[in-house]
Amino acid sequence: MPRSQPRKRAxxxxxAQATGLSPAAVSYALRGLQVSExxxxxxxxxxxxLGYEADPIARALASGRTxxxxxxxxxxxxxxxxxxxxxxxxxLRDKDRYALILDAAGDPARERTLARQLRDQRVDGLIxxxxxxxxxxxxxxxxxxxxxxxxxxxxxxxxxxEVVFDNRRGVTLALEYLRDKxxxxxxxxxxxxxxxxxxxxxxxxxxxxxxxxxxxxVMTAPHGLAATTEVARAMLSGASRPGAAFCFSDxxxxxxxxxxxxLGxxxxxxxxxxxxxxxxxxGLLTPGLTTVNWDIDGIVRAAVRLxxxxxxxxxxxxxxxxxxxxxxxxxxxxx
Amino acid sequence: MPRSQPRKRAxxxxxAQATGLSPAAVSYALRGLQVSExxxxxxxxxxxxLGYEADPIARALASGRTxxxxxxxxxxxxxxxxxxxxxxxxxLRDKDRYALILDAAGDPARERTLARQLRDQRVDGLIxxxxxxxxxxxxxxxxxxxxxxxxxxxxxxxxxxEVVFDNRRGVTLALEYLRDKxxxxxxxxxxxxxxxxxxxxxxxxxxxxxxxxxxxxVMTAPHGLAATTEVARAMLSGASRPGAAFCFSDxxxxxxxxxxxxLGxxxxxxxxxxxxxxxxxxGLLTPGLTTVNWDIDGIVRAAVRLxxxxxxxxxxxxxxxxxxxxxxxxxxxxx
DNA sequence: ACGTTTCAGTGAACCGCTTCACAAGGGTTT
DNA sequence: AAACCCTTGTGAAGCGGTTCACTGAAACGT
Numbered sequence: 001m002p003r004s005q006p007r008k009r010a011x012x013x014x015x016a017q018a019t020g021l022s023p024a025a026v027s028y029a030l031r032g033l034q035v036s037e038x039x040x041x042x043x044x045x046x047x048x049x050l051g052y053e054a055d056p057i058a059r060a061l062a063s064g065r066t067x068x069x070x071x072x073x074x075x076x077x078x079x080x081x082x083x084x085x086x087x088x089x090x091x092l093r094d095k096d097r098y099a100l101i102l103d104a105a106g107d108p109a110r111e112r113t114l115a116r117q118l119r120d121q122r123v124d125g126l127i128x129x130x131x132x133x134x135x136x137x138x139x140x141x142x143x144x145x146x147x148x149x150x151x152x153x154x155x156x157x158x159x160x161x162e163v164v165f166d167n168r169r170g171v172t173l174a175l176e177y178l179r180d181k182x183x184x185x186x187x188x189x190x191x192x193x194x195x196x197x198x199x200x201x202x203x204x205x206x207x208x209x210x211x212x213x214x215x216x217x218v219m220t221a222p223h224g225l226a227a228t229t230e231v232a233r234a235m236l237s238g239a240s241r242p243g244a245a246f247c248f249s250d251x252x253x254x255x256x257x258x259x260x261x262x263l264g265x266x267x268x269x270x271x272x273x274x275x276x277x278x279x280x281x282x283g284l285l286t287p288g289l290t291t292v293n294w295d296i297d298g299i300v301r302a303a304v305r306l307x308x309x310x311x312x313x314x315x316x317x318x319x320x321x322x323x324x325x326x327x328x329x330x331x332x333x334x335x
Numbered sequence: 336m337p338r339s340q341p342r343k344r345a346x347x348x349x350x351a352q353a354t355g356l357s358p359a360a361v362s363y364a365l366r367g368l369q370v371s372e373x374x375x376x377x378x379x380x381x382x383x384x385l386g387y388e389a390d391p392i393a394r395a396l397a398s399g400r401t402x403x404x405x406x407x408x409x410x411x412x413x414x415x416x417x418x419x420x421x422x423x424x425x426x427l428r429d430k431d432r433y434a435l436i437l438d439a440a441g442d443p444a445r446e447r448t449l450a451r452q453l454r455d456q457r458v459d460g461l462i463x464x465x466x467x468x469x470x471x472x473x474x475x476x477x478x479x480x481x482x483x484x485x486x487x488x489x490x491x492x493x494x495x496x497e498v499v500f501d502n503r504r505g506v507t508l509a510l511e512y513l514r515d516k517x518x519x520x521x522x523x524x525x526x527x528x529x530x531x532x533x534x535x536x537x538x539x540x541x542x543x544x545x546x547x548x549x550x551x552x553v554m555t556a557p558h559g560l561a562a563t564t565e566v567a568r569a570m571l572s573g574a575s576r577p578g579a580a581f582c583f584s585d586x587x588x589x590x591x592x593x594x595x596x597x598l599g600x601x602x603x604x605x606x607x608x609x610x611x612x613x614x615x616x617x618g619l620l621t622p623g624l625t626t627v628n629w630d631i632d633g634i635v636r637a638a639v640r641l642x643x644x645x646x647x648x649x650x651x652x653x654x655x656x657x658x659x660x661x662x663x664x665x666x667x668x669x670x
Numbered sequence: 671a672c673g674t675t676t677c678a679g680t681g682a683a684c685c686g687c688t689t690c691a692c693a694a695g696g697g698t699t700t
Numbered sequence: 701a702a703a704c705c706c707t708t709g710t711g712a713a714g715c716g717g718t719t720c721a722c723t724g725a726a727a728c729g730t
Binding site for chain 4: 356357358359360363369370371374393395396397398399
């Protein structure tokens with residue numbers, strides 16, 4: 001049947017008419033509630049014939065739920081976070097839910113705006129990897145909406161769950177490894193964050209460095225390969241080049257590789273590099289990037305499980321701690 | 336002011352009450368329509384005081400528009416497509432619009448379902464990188480919704496615009512390059528697609544190979560580094576290893592690198608590799624991946640410009656052809 | 671035989687905004 | 701002064717579902 005005009009969609013009222021039922025009955029029937037098996041079948045039939053499918057927007061307005069889960073990423077410029085977002089999107093889809101993915105781009109103000117927007121969009125739950133975990137907004141949101149935080153778990157609120165990176169452990173792993181390899185002077189490259197300069201991970205770095213008697217020099221790198229490369233270039237061509245660079249994400253480490261290549265320096269002979277994340281590409285570089293591995297699949301599963309459970313009304317409120325592992329490849333030399 | 340209860344949001348009626356206007360007037364005022372400057376100001380004031388913000392869902396239901404753009408990706412497992420999706424998301428945000436990103440995961444059936452869902456979500460426009468460009472669905476959708484296609488531009492419909500990859504040219508570039516390097520026996524690795532086996536790019540490969548007198552062997556690789564590596568491993572350890580592998584995406588080429596490393600083969604000495612896309616990581620590998628570069632920023636800008644223009648009612652209906660460039664690095668050896 | 675419970679289904683209000691048709695008032699034209 | 705327009709604003713009807721309070725009939729217990 002050719003359909004010259006984009007015929008208007010069938011509404012619930014038309015299905016009601018076709019079946020001789022009330023719209024209410026149809027509404028119930030389609031959700032398998034309240035009505036007899038027989039009616040359900042009859043309604044299904046009619047709906048199929050009319051090509052009826054409930055309008056998600058109208059449904060959202062009336063019921064206050066959308067079936068969507070908001071995903072607010074810290075910065076999608078980071079490749080690992082891209083993978084994470086993609087993984088969560090896929091895991092949600094497997095649970096018949098959809099992710100509304102937004103990117104705070106490292107900006108706390110934007111993060112707040114987007115979080116509100118997500119709430120206004122009536123997402124049934126929110127997974128957030130907060131740029132600013134200390135924002136009071138999270139507590140506010142968590143009162144009305146299941147919020148699952150991924151990260152340093154500093155959200156001081158009744159979240160529906162938290163997937164916590166044991167960054168203290170991750171940092172210890174990395175720094176002890178570097179120390180054991182004989183490194184003392186270490187550049188630490190952390191992602192730029194407009195606010196929250198005293199992010200726990202950074203704090204751990206400083207504390208651990210003190211404990212281990214390391215001489216660290218913290219510098220921040222904006223997101224994006226080009227920007228990171230620039231920072232790395234400055235670090236590498238400075239008067240006194242450190243022996244090792246500890247990068248707070250594999251993406252940043254990639255920038256160090258790029259800068260080193262430009263300057264004709266070799267990894268790890270001229271500069272040792274450590275990453276943090278373990279992105280799939282890290283194993284492909286030459287030399288392979290030695291890094292701190294977080295079980296990304298585990299994180300994805302945990303976050304999705306928590307948020308979906310909470311959205312379905314089962315209160316779990318669990319805190320799942322992610323333990324890191326050192327993934328030794330070849331980017332750190334003995335000194 | 337402490338807010339123990341998550342006080343209900345203000346509605347337009349309350350703003351109307353506060354200003355002594357009708358809800359209609361408030362609605363107009365907030366959008367700067369129909370009413371006097373003075374009233375607009377007064378309404379703005381009151382809205383700010385009440386913390387009023389229009390409910391996007393109600394607005395969508397009443398007006399039929401959401402401000403969102405749907406983005407339907409072919410397969411987000413591909414790193415280049417991840418970058419593309421991320422880029423489009425960011426570009427849209429810069430235009431005060433939001434992307435609803437969905438992933439067809441290479442499955443035409445899923446693609447159709449998701450496309451319909453996007454339409455039902457009342458997206459104002461749709462950017463799609465179709466898995467199955469021949470599906471009649473596109474024509475249907477395009478009648479009621481601005482659709483911008485990215486890819487081989489085979490969508491036979493009144494799209495709002497198309498960003499076309501000149502794959503013929505890209506393939507020619509790659510294969511001529513390989514021929515000039517003295518390669519004759521070439522493995523071609525293309526992404527698995529459940530349907531549309533005669534994708535134009537593949538067709539071009541065959542045609543060009545014939546023209547150039549190359550001996551090609553086409554094999555398909557599922558998405559994902561692990562799966563790709565497996566296919567590459569089979570290719571590399573087969574009885575008669577080809578001299579070069581032409582991979583239809585950089586992601587696939589990464590799999591070849593991985594497999595080669597596993598098998599102790601060197602790129603390019605034991606196997607030459609060519610990619611297609613030019614993902615940022617390709618320059619960081621050792622050796623750098625020689626590939627066909629598509630201007631990803633240009634694609635992002637073009638797609639976003641077209642879809643936003645169409646969503647705003649300006650009919651452009653342009654077809655923008657993307658010309659590829661050969662990016663020579665070190666993964667192909669002279670034979 | 672009668673009151674009570676359960677089941678299947680109904681009607682209407684509502685979710686919060688937009689938009690259409692129309693009206694009141696003031697300014698211009700003829 | 702009548703006729704016309706423009707501007708600013710109103711009232712009410714949607715948009716397409718959900719949900720609450722309720723009804724009529726059948727089933728049940730005694």
